[in-house]
Amino acid sequence: MDDQEALSRAAQALFRAERCLVLTGAGISLESGIPTFRGPGGLWEGFRAEELATPEAFAANPARVWRWYRWRAAQYGDCVPNGGHEVIAKLEGRFPDFLLATQNVDGLHPRAGSQRLVELHGTITTMRCEICGALEPFPDPVGPDEDPIPRCDGCHGRMRPHILWFGEQYWPGVLERAMGAARDAEVVLVVGTSGQVWPPAMLALEAKRIGAFLIDVNPDATEISAAADVHLRGPSGELLPQLWERLLALG
Numbered sequence: 001m002d003d004q005e006a007l008s009r010a011a012q013a014l015f016r017a018e019r020c021l022v023l024t025g026a027g028i029s030l031e032s033g034i035p036t037f038r039g040p041g042g043l044w045e046g047f048r049a050e051e052l053a054t055p056e057a058f059a060a061n062p063a064r065v066w067r068w069y070r071w072r073a074a075q076y077g078d079c080v081p082n083g084g085h086e087v088i089a090k091l092e093g094r095f096p097d098f099l100l101a102t103q104n105v106d107g108l109h110p111r112a113g114s115q116r117l118v119e120l121h122g123t124i125t126t127m128r129c130e131i132c133g134a135l136e137p138f139p140d141p142v143g144p145d146e147d148p149i150p151r152c153d154g155c156h157g158r159m160r161p162h163i164l165w166f167g168e169q170y171w172p173g174v175l176e177r178a179m180g181a182a183r184d185a186e187v188v189l190v191v192g193t194s195g196q197v198w199p200p201a202m203l204a205l206e207a208k209r210i211g212a213f214l215i216d217v218n219p220d221a222t223e224i225s226a227a228a229d230v231h232l233r234g235p236s237g238e239l240l241p242q243l244w245e246r247l248l249a250l251g
């Protein structure tokens with residue numbers, strides 16, 4: 001199957017379907033300049049992400065963890081959604097039954113206009129009270145001499161980023177909602193996920209197993225692309241707009 005045929009087949013599958021699940025990972029945000037914080041370039045003040053994004057790190061030094069997240073939030077705020085995020089937001093309007101499940105915490109999907117979404121790992125745009133669970137928007141920047149740890153408006157408890165840390169369980173209902181969509185979906189579009197984070201890969205493979213048409217958009221070959229009906233191989237910021245044009249041409 002050449003690239004043009006792959007695009008056509010993917011567009012036809014999306015055109016015919018009424019129930020669609022989209023799964024996205026870090027790859028979709030690469031073209032927006034979102035750093036992955038992995039590998040040797042991913043250090044912050046000498047720490048790896050795995051040493052900061054844990055409940056243990058937060059318990060030991062909440063100010064350090066907050067300063068890291070505030071730095072990340074500022075970086076993310078400078079990034080903008082790319083053509084891939086925009087196509088997924090537009091795609092939502094074509095399906096009576098639609099869910100976007102993302103591993104990303106960068107907030108670019110909602111900024112692109114996606115509404116029917118579940119952020120599996122939380123979001124850097126929100127913080128949560130450790131005591132009462134209240135959710136509030138991410139705090140405004142503070143100066144270097146100010147306390148970086150925000151407090152809850154309601155109970156004055158300590159706030160933490162509303163992000164799923166290493167070693168934490170998925171929040172109740174989150175995975176179930178995505179799994180329900182995977183079981184119902186006629187077509188599943190996977191974008192920019194390595195397949196190494198297991199729940200999203202499992203959702204895609206389970207949907208395929210029970211009959212969904214599986215489209216993978218990824219520059220690399222992965223476990224998901226190996227199982228996919230169509231593998232669109234390349235950057236999603238280019239391929240998804242091409243796919244959208246094909247879809248519009250069908251009607």
Ligand SMILES: [Zn+2]
Nearest residue numbers: 129132152155
């Ligand atoms: Zn509270």
